[in-house]
Amino acid sequence: MSFFIETLLGGLMTGMLYSLVALGFVLIYKASGVFNFAQGAMVLFAALAMARFAEWIPGWLGIESLFLANLIAIVITVGIMFVVAWLVERLALRHLVNQNEATLLMATLGITYVLDGVGQTLFGSDIYKIDVGMPKDPVIMFEALFQGGVLINKEDFIAAAIAAILVAALTLFFQKTPTGRALRAVADDHQAALSVGIPLDRIWVIVWCVAGITALVAGIIWGSKLGVQFSLSTVALRALPVVILGGLTSVPGAIIGGLIIGVGEKISEVYLGPYVGGGIEIWFAYMLALVFLLFRPQGLFGEKIIDRV
């Protein structure tokens, strides 16, 4: 039992990271109809920037405090992600309005390459660490409840709390601020949004920037746990089943879908994997999403599509 709980927790933890990446996908898709494959590259880019600035800043500014260095690094990285968002909108997106989905998807893959190249040129290809002071060693808890207790990483809980704060902040942003409401208007109906005078280009910059910030949060959590390296961008591929499970346009879908996929992956690998030689978690997640799609083609929370002729 305690092992099952550990697996479940592990799955939820991984799922939470997938949710954050999927959240980036969904935000951008809702606002601009672009399936942003570069989300993974953005996670990497943000994490690399954060890791490197946190490393460089003490030397540049003579700051001793780790907290301060991290804080400044985060601020700089947010700035960088804003610039990335602005450049993407300026140089690519605005010229690609009304193209079909596949073309847009490929364009974001092109952006992925550029980000990978720029990221590695500026920040290097080594493994870097993000040290935000998370506790690393596990503790055993609930020994009274379960035999042997449950192995728990405090780091995971702190990370989950950060993710929850991010989601809450995003919700507030969308519900309470004028910009957030404008974003929702665009998501619901492009034409309508345009007709009431919401500048689409600005909306896009904002939404890419918000996606960049979720990428940064995902990057910090992941990077603090496992280090930052080029391979981090492949996390996008792991998070894809999440968006088809949750629906491309649904924020709750991304969050719940992420958790389902995370847990599904770990449980399948741990309990089914040994019978077939292991390594099944990637395709299992995809198959899970696929089977699900066959019954509900629009995903968990996506809107039903009705053909009109």
Place this chain on the structure above:
Amino acid sequence: MKQIRKLAIAASLAAALTGGLTVPQAFAQAKEQFFPILVYRTGAYAPNGVPWANGFIDYLKLTNAKGGINGIKLAFEECETGYATDRGVECYERLKGKHGGATAVQPLSTGITFALTEKAPGDKIPVITAGYGRSESQNGAVFGWNFPLIGTYWMGADVLVQHIAKKEGGFDKLKGKKIALVYHDSPYGKEPIALLQERAKMHGFDVQLLPVAHPGVEQKATWLQIRQNKPDYVFLWGWGVMNSTSIKEAQATGYPREKMYGVWWSGAEPDVKDVGEGAKGYNALAMQHGAEPNAKVIKDVLGMVHGKGQGTGPKEEVGQVLYMRGLISAMLQVEGVRKAQERYGKGKHITGEQMRWGLENLNLDQKTLDALGFAGVMRPVQTSCLDHMGSAWARVHTWDGKKWSFSSDWYQGDEKVLRPMVMLASGKYADEKKIKPRTPEDCKK
């Protein structure tokens, strides 16, 4: 405006199609020996690819600084493969004819090695895979052009088993023990399985196989399984970011790092340095050498190459584990050329075919190694036509939180176990490919 754009596209396309692909080929020069270098300095495996390449090149520079090989200077050129097989093949094709022809090629990727194994015999270019590649290619009778010098994965796995047997107090104590193999899910990671299963049969221990998908950043489930099964030892067959991820996950699931043993590609500074204290106690095979900041050859490199401002990578990394691996790989190739020159003429350019003879007749005794500055770094290497490995010695080193240091004596891979496996597998390969194995007589030619 639109017109100009279209014109620009057309022009750039035309240029792409006709222009650059025929980049001027350098002419053959008799007085240089060409070393193509397939590297990966970008992408998922860059952290490990970069120091290897730096060490390799620094040694070539050192050799040139010392006057070359009997007066023949070394020419070399890098080509980025990104660890991708097709790019690797392209690099090989691009470089093999330059500067009078490649001497030998070292792909530093199991995938590229497999592909080049098919091409090398036709081109008559030896493929040196020091410490990687297919284990059965040790049999030079079948794999005429492959040289897994000073280490194959079977030999490495064998040494690891010997080491834990010694720790436990004898092979008989291994009975009932559980060993988990956490491996990169690719031909590279799968290489040791055959040997471990063979040894498991002999001694009655259990092997649990835990594959990790490329690039290895997601290992939660793997380590949950380790936590569940509580194996006595974990062997790690990873590469790139997978290594440090494994160690971090081991820490997060509370698996003792002291019980973890990596292969020699999972035991270098990039794998542990950002884990720091968390990796303390983690062990890995040393492919003879470890981190060797005090070796004479390193002092030479620092003096004659870095000292002159010609160093390839950061000075602090000179002498680290993977740097040394690259450096030794280069040394073996250089010595192959030297040996070939002994037969085909000192100060002469050596062809790929002559190079094969040189590599098959390497005889680096301790005196030679000492003279080259490798005292204490490695043991003698002696190859033959039938044995393309040349040395089956290895030891174990351990990360103490700051540096790697040796923690075991020398072990030798057990011929009695290895030889039959090599013969069986290479025999099967020969059948499939309809290769007629070379006899000792053939070798004399």
Place this chain on the structure above:
Amino acid sequence: MSGRKIGDVILDLNNISLSFGGVKALQNISFNVMEHEVRAIIGPNGAGKSSMLNVINGVYHPQEGEIIFRGEHRRDMDTHQAAEQGIARTFQNIALFKGMSVLDNIMTGRNLRMKSNLFMQALWIGPARREELEHRQKVEEIIDFLEIQHIRKTPVGRLPYGLQKRVDLARALAMEPEVLLLDEPMAGMNVEEKQDMCRFILDVNDQFGTTIVLIEHDMGVVMDISDRVVVLDYGKKIGDGVPDEVRANPEVISAYLGASH
């Protein structure tokens, strides 16, 4: 209207009800169509006219009711079956295949009659090649009939609206249907184009004896060319009969006045 003679009931719809989620698109609608006649469905926007056509050729499946086509009783139609049994259709918002030429668009209308297999098509031999030529001939006849020879090779996306409507009709005609469903064939056309289209519709009806069910907004046109008219409003049938009867129906008058003003 010389050559044609109105025959028996070919299509009979009984108590059809259709809803999407909570929205009732059609409620308990019954009417029939006779062989060779021109039958019009009219009604204000959102009355369920297009849904009605979609039910007839199987795009939508009604929750309740029965469809009797050529004596066969069915709960609903299936698009493929409908096409095979000779029901063709044009669309309100032109559903042409934008990436293809006019000729190819019309050729798709022949697909049910082309029987050669994949390998023959790949090799372009024997039956495949012969078939292609035969059907091309038939398609050229339709092209001549609708007077669109000059745009044969043009991608349909580049055509003006009126011509696209004509190509849409051509594609339906290429199926040599027994029943032709026309969804607002004259919407958005100018007077001249409308006249042409009317002529084509009547010619089709006349020369090929094709039964026609059409939806149209232009009352003048409807009353001129149709034999019988059914009127829908908010998913309900409010009138059915020959044009003059319908015109006099007070419910129809109020629906139209209410809807348009």
Place this chain on the structure above:
Amino acid sequence: MLYRENGQFKTSYQADQQIFPIAQDRLGVLLLIAFAFVGVPFLVDEYMFRAILIPFLILSLASLGVNLLVGYCGQITLGAGAFMAVGAYAGYNFLIRVPDMPVLGAILLGGVSAAAVGIVFGVPSLRVRGLYLAVATLAAQFFWDWAFLRIKWFTNDSSSGSVSVANLDVFGVEISSPLSKYLFCLTVLVVLSLAAKNLVRATIGRQWMAIRDMDVAAAVIGIRPMYAKLTAFAVSSFYVGVAGALWGFVHLGSWEPAAFSVDRSFQLLFMVIIGGLGSIMGSFFGAAFIVILPIFLNQILPVFGAIFGVEISTATVSHFEIMIFGSLIVFFLIVEPHGLARLWSTGKEKLRLWPFPH
């Protein structure tokens, strides 16, 4: 002035239904093919053959297959790499397990196996579309990646999981020299391209395009979406599978599943989008662009550096390579979203009117 169709009147539908209705086009293509067979062998060196032309030909074939599915039938796939792998591994198994199996037979059977697998993985297309489908096809990619690594039967129990073939001969001709490999791939490509062209101008091609452009209308005129989509998956996978078998047998000789990774799938989709959706010619343009451009950049950047007197490190070259590659992709998608094939046909149309623009 030379490129005109004035005066070329077609007197039969047969003449009008030719692949290249304009005489100059016909001649041009024939000359090009003749040049590829006869001229190229005298002009290029081994490097061009082995590192550029052979990969280009094989990936053209794969990209052609992907284009049949994505460009003609409108079903986005990100699983093409998996179908290449199926073709390669199935071909390998036919070759070693069936006695006296000819190489060509094994390659074609590899394609047939890929077609069968394609049909199975095409089934979701009946329910889902667009990006959802694209992601669903990734399931195929990851599943087969895994299967070829894990199921030993596929690799003939090789301990490492990688396989190799040797001694290729086709109708008694040994396929080992770069030239023979090139000619072999070229022949396969020409034959299969012709077949593809025939398919897309026949009724099946029209059915695919109808489904792509407007699936409801297609169903209404009696096209069965299931039949059209699944044949598209099958034919496309056949092409991709044959390409995979060629990639393994002829180009690499020895391979592991990583040769057909998800990166390959993306690469193939790039080819058809950059080249031009729904264009046979575009598939070749796309393949040329994607195969050649990175290699070209990789070689030209150091040369550029040398001109300005800077030595650019290998790492920097690679980084610039992917940056420029990525930017060019975005650039091309912006200036010509319909791909290089559209540029080509616009150019031809201009030429037709030249020198009188109106």
